[in-house]
Amino acid sequence: MDENGIRTDGRRWDELRPLKIEVGVLKNADGSAKIEWGKNIIMAAVYGPKEMHPKHLELADRAVLKCRYHMAPFSVDERKNPAPSRREIEISKVIREALQPALFLEDYPRTAIQVYVEILQSDGGSRVAGITAAALALADAGINMRDLVVGCAVGKVDGKIVLDLNDTEDKEGSGDMPYAFMPNLNQVTLLQMDGLFTHDEFKQALELAKVGGMKVYKIQREALLQRYFSGGGPETSTTTAEMMEEA
């Protein structure tokens, strides 16, 4: 960060990187979304609910949520081995746990819901970007949800709390805190922290993450509305009765 408080990529401390989200990009998935957040390019795909395989792992009273976070070999500068690494296994788990509270898994007993998060190009904050996209893919797949889930990261660079770390800040900075929450319920589903924060810094970081997250939610919401309601314009109510009532 320079003396004017401008970061390596020209942002101020409370600015997000450019963010673009598109829903329904994969034809064969039941639900999908693509997110471009800074240099991140991530696809999320949802398949299901479908039959659980292997059969003995199914749950009698609810669906099993399976998540895979995977980085493509070409997503980083040096080729990444496509086999799941320790880090990817951990992130798969935290993404699953971040999404699970938003879903009504009990509405789909004995089934499986599979979420794939594929990192095509990676930058800082890919897990929160993955969560943001995966939540949209789940909504696109038509799975009952309490709320969407929004992710946003904050961190500490040169002793200052900043919003939405990029790759350089993530690596050179002194702390990093991914955060995911359900904006309407105001409930936290993911909170991780790496580095040293004082109590006050932590509070400040959490506050900043919430504010940043709400900005992300706005864009996330827009993306979903765009997918389903674009081109329709304001609709009249004349065909309401005609619409869904069948004999």
Place this chain on the structure above:
Amino acid sequence: MVEITRKQVIPGDVIVTGDYRPGMYVQRRGNDMVALRVGLAEIIRNDVKVIPLSGAYIPKVEDQVVGKVVNVTGYGWEADINSCFVGYLPGQFVFGRDFSPATHDLTTRFTVGDLMLAKIEAFDRTRDPQLSIRGPDLGKIPQGEIIKISPMKVPRLIGRKGYMINMIAELTALQIKVGQNGVIVLDGPAEGIAKAVQVIQLIEQEAHMADLTAKVQQLLGVQPGAAPAQPMGGENTGE
């Protein structure tokens, strides 16, 4: 009480606040009525519901579905009903009470790959759906072209009291079998099938649009606006 029609909602949105009754895909949260799906919210009198615009088929008792036999077991047939659950048609439902695997050969009625129009006889959270082919029009589907649409858009394809589907069937001279699971079988002259496929795809794409009936009529080559949304009869029933 406010009445709302076709409000665009996504999961987590508050549809309305107040003393209402939550219906389909709506949850009460304190005094708020919250949507659980992407769709169009409606309030009619006291009932709040969301008509979802996406989603997989979840079987419901009494639904009519198109199934494809995927396995013949000793006691019945398993059918793919385009859902996360496999439909099961017991032998008794086809051969009657005196059915016995020793005396009856199941493959004489349905073999793997056969299509059937069936009804969901029973389904709950604990068991896979049970199918039945007892009822008018139910049974084996000997021939036809299959197309699939999103199951959430089937009610729109059928229309009020079957208005839309009857109109399409008559104007294309086809026999159309529609399953609530989004599988449709078309049978009849080739040019009719081509036309019907176009129409059905249009309905799927624009299911949430208001002027759908007119668009369909236009595509089928009748005067749009002639008798909208009345169950059968009227000027556009014959070609």
